[in-house]
Amino acid sequence: MIRQAFSDLFERLGSTSRRGIRPATLRESSLRSRIMPTPIPRELILSLQHYPDTSAKDVSSMKPCVEVGEWVAKYQLIAREKGPNATRLHAPTSGTVQAIEEIPPAVNGQRARLAIRLLTDTDERELPLEPPSDYRSLAPEQMIQLIEDAGICGMGGAGFPTATKVRDALEKGVKTLIINGVECEPYISCDEALIRERADLTVQGAELLQAACLADDCVIVIDNAMPAARQALKEKLQGSAIKLQVVRRRYPAGDERQLVKAVCRREVPNDGHPTDIGVLVQNIGTAVAVYEAIVHAKPCISRIVTLTGSALLTPKNFDAPIGTPVQHLLNLCGVNENQHEFTIRGGSMMGQYLMDQAAPIEKTTNCIIASNNAEIPEREAEQACIRCGYCEQACPAQLQPQRLLASIRNEEWQDTVELGLDDCIECGACAVVCPSRIPLVSYFRAGKEIHNEDHSAQRQSRHWQERFQFHQYRIKKNQEKARSAKVAAQSAGEEQGFSRDQARMEISAAVERVRRRREALARETGHGEEKS
Amino acid sequence: MTPLAENLFFQLLVGGSLLGSLLCAIAWGVAGLRKRLQEQRFLVDRINSILPQTQCGRCGHPGCRPYARAIATGEAINRCPPGGDRAIRRLSLLLNEARVPLDPAHGEIESAKVAVIREAECIGCTKCIVACPVDAIIGAAKHMHTVIASECTGCDLCIEPCPVDCIDLVERAPAFRYWSLAALATDPLSGEPCHD
Amino acid sequence: MATLFSTIIAAALVNNLALVQLLGVSTLFSFSRQFSATVELALLSFLVLFPAACINLLLHALILQPLGLEFLQLFLFVSVSAGITALLGQQLVKLFPLLARRHIRAVLLMCSNSAVIGLSFLQSTSLSSLPIKLVYSFGAAAGFAISLLVFAALRQRIDQGSSPAALRGVPLYLISAGIASMALLGFAGLV
Known part of the structure; x- marks a missing residue:
């Protein structure tokens, strides 16, 4: 208590605390209900382009390994990564691959990308999972392999493959693992809901991540506007070596660099990553996914998404399968059509306007806001x-x-x-x-x-x-070669069988040929026009 | 009690610190000078690296490096249409000259182009292959030629030598740009510029 | 010691050549594309001003005054400063082609710059001793370089800010130079 007061005081004195802004908290409405499981929609759209890769020229960063018309089981691998900046994709439920085709961009600035359309059936037949017999005795490399097989990427928004990040951290050696539960955007509550209801999984996921990257200590960071989550975490952290740190709510406190500065009092070099100063930052959602991947060998097939905004009748958090169309979730919440003017993907600060309501939920989609101009005004004249x-x-x-x-x-x-x-x-x-x-x-x-x-x-x-x-x-x-050849030819006393005049004649004959062909072509097309 | 300025210790202190700072300044200057010297040595190379290397010759010089040499000895920096505004801006920074618009006598700013051979009409004379400054055209005598689009600079040097006029310059797809400065500076309601 | 220090302060700030005595103001307005270019120009102007003033004062004290040829001082001052400028320009072209390409015009214009001539005139008629005069010219040259830097920074901000079209460019430069020189009057009485 006293320690917290002191750390609050220090942070207030420090230069960082005054930076950023303090927007109003608008999480309450979506936190009123518990996380809802989502009824499987008729069709899932699984994008093969990794979300932040808007600059990529290719239409997909993953390679599908199923065929059109093929039946796939739940948890079945359906696409492999092409390069280092993508993850694997698994079928969130059983169904038939209807098409592999380009879908329109979801937000402005994105390009058309390739996606698998999966027509779901109600059987939910799943592949048998093969969890490791004793996950506590796994070596770090084995854990990272499990994370990679599960296709986990950062759930915070940037979506960098977790396995790559942890492997990099393991090679460089990390001192501190930070689990980021600070959600600074005013609307997004998915992290808070996750901690509140699945605090034990969060803590176990954090422990597994710490074991995977061999960090000396691990800190879970949340902000001071989530009392229920704080209470739940405190209970689960009894007797654990993991520390809990509470930072003052401030936007953008959840940014990786800001967080490292707040926790470690050190700055990340501007051209480097936190791993360069011995810190690894992972999102809360990623920690839970890692728990599932290592303990149950369960691939990443769903995520927590906040649906909120004044146009929704019952804002809430969903445990939504990857690929669920946004429209499906909006319908589940109930949309007040008079109030609904636009939809935003991501938070109200950094999110983008959603152009297509049929766009799918992706591994990095943390929030959908259905709103209007009265609530989130558009740009005014500068x-x-x-x-x-x-x-x-x-x-x-x-x-x-x-x-x-x-x-x-x-x-x-x-x-x-x-x-x-x-x-x-x-x-x-x-x-x-x-x-x-x-x-x-x-x-x-x-x-x-x-x-x-x-x-x-x-x-x-x-x-x-x-x-x-x-x-x-x-x-x-x-x-030089021609000169030496000429010299050699002259010394042999031979004449070249090539004359300039002959070449010129050949060229002019060719020109004549082409001209004739072109005229004939023009005549033909001219006739064609007359006929039509 | 002597005044402070007469105090020997004080004089030594002030004198020492002044001397020290002078030495520091000299060391700093020498270090800066060495760095500058290294930069200075290749003035033509530095100018050349700013020019777009299309080797089109529209500046009146046979290639980019000759123009760079001319600029180094005082020629105007606004004679490169392919480089456009970007090259002028960077040259003006390097040479401490005013940012001037492109000289219209040497051409207009155009979007990036790429040469395309109408392959049905090509007679295989290899004249364009000889003319291409970056070896972006492939083909053999009496066989059809084609342009490697990714290597083509759009310099139009192959257009003129072609005896059957079967080469076209086609506009390249412009780079995808989401944010436009012009759009930002206009009033979203009236569509007029926000500032003068 | 204290005298030397206060002489330098007096020369650099209180009697700043460009902004208080209004000598060599043209150099303030010489074109510079960016601030770092002005840093170079300020160094070059120091390299012209300080040696030229020193040589002028020495020649004046050691040759003209003993021989009673003081009516020749203008001729002497101009030729010495022109010689030094030419020498500097020559070395620049030889050793630093980029620097020469950037600043050769401004450097050559400094050959009959009123800052050099004026400084020499003022000091040759002052009653202080020769070493103090030399220290004063060091301070004056440094102060001139500093005022160049300050004014270039100011101009960069003026250029980038959105200003009324009628005042853009030279009018705003002149107004801000006037305000800057008024501000430097605040140093009066410092020494």
């Missing part, structure tokens, strides 16, 4: 910057948003790099506090995009330069 400096106080990455804005408006990319545009986490706190209503974060996203284009143009020109240099080298070499 006014001139009055240099109030509120954005600088709000920025959690300690940047100077107004100077960044000026240099982006003037298209001075050199300056934006010096001012640290790459360190912007796009949390949007600056845009919220701006009294002139400047959509600062949109400017920063635009700036990053154009700056990336600059980089790729630069790479391209370097490539062309190499090719040009090689071309010059080749020509020089060929000339």
